[in-house]
Amino acid sequence: MPTAQSVPTSVRDEVAKILYAEAEALDWERLPAQLKSGQYNQWADDPRIGGLLARFIPNPLGWIKEVPLKEYARALENMGRFASFTTMHYAPPADFIRPTFGRRWEYVPNSQGDKPAHCLATDGTTTRYICWGPPGQCKELLWAAVTAGLEHQGHPAIALSVRSDAEIDNSVQRKHERIGERCGIEIRYMVRPLRQRT
Numbered sequence: 001m002p003t004a005q006s007v008p009t010s011v012r013d014e015v016a017k018i019l020y021a022e023a024e025a026l027d028w029e030r031l032p033a034q035l036k037s038g039q040y041n042q043w044a045d046d047p048r049i050g051g052l053l054a055r056f057i058p059n060p061l062g063w064i065k066e067v068p069l070k071e072y073a074r075a076l077e078n079m080g081r082f083a084s085f086t087t088m089h090y091a092p093p094a095d096f097i098r099p100t101f102g103r104r105w106e107y108v109p110n111s112q113g114d115k116p117a118h119c120l121a122t123d124g125t126t127t128r129y130i131c132w133g134p135p136g137q138c139k140e141l142l143w144a145a146v147t148a149g150l151e152h153q154g155h156p157a158i159a160l161s162v163r164s165d166a167e168i169d170n171s172v173q174r175k176h177e178r179i180g181e182r183c184g185i186e187i188r189y190m191v192r193p194l195r196q197r198t
Contacts, residue, residue: 006056006063007053007056007057008056011052011053014052015049017085019043019069020068020072020086021087022043023072028072029072029073029134030163040061040069041061043061044061049064072086074114074117076088076090077089077114077117079114087196088194088195088196088197089197090161090192090194091192093112093130094107094109096159096190096192097119097121097130099190100188100190101121101157101188104123105121105122106121106124108120108122116131116132116137116140116141117131117132118130118132118144120152126153126154127152127153128154129154129157130157131156131158132159132161133160134161135160135169135176135189138158138160138176138179138187141158142183145158145183145185146185155184155186156185157188158185158186158188160173160189160190161190161191161192162189162190162192163191163193164191165191168189
């Protein structure tokens with residue numbers, strides 16, 4: 001498997017900046033898998049990307065997939081070594097915990113983590129685990145909430161994140177909420193658009 005250590009840091013960063021600028025222009029997170037596959041090949045054939053990487057590693061395509069693009073979602077959450085290379089990012093949990101789960105819940109400072117994206121929230125008495133991601137990741141988020149939530153007194157919660165109201169399928173939303181009710185996990189939808197990094 002390709003590693004970031006195989007590529008000099010200056011080259012890694014140069015290539016990651018190009019990839020992230022193009023990924024943002026393509027709206028990478030919403031791009032269908034088939035188009036992503038074709039785009040990986042284009043990047044591998046691009047002399048500024050795959051051509052440069054080929055000087056250091058035998059498989060630029062694998063490196064592109066497994067190093068910078070695997071980190072892209074984390075970078076949009078302001079996490080990971082490539083976070084500073086995105087010009088857009090999502091609002092941090094301190095901004096969405098109260099609007100999504102109610103005024104009594106506050107983000108616990110420095111509690112944000114990933115795999116999946118998560119944090120702790122408190123009402124002053126109880127601490128709860130909250131994780132978030134797109135609706136398509138609900139199954140993985142449920143498992144995280146069930147397992148990680150055991151370590152805290154409050155009921156765990158999941159925020160299913162979409163970029164606009166138009167993306168919310170009401171029947172799917174209700175199904176997710178009912179699953180949460182059955183599991184003792186609060187599931188809420190939230191609109192969380194990308195915004196310009198300041």
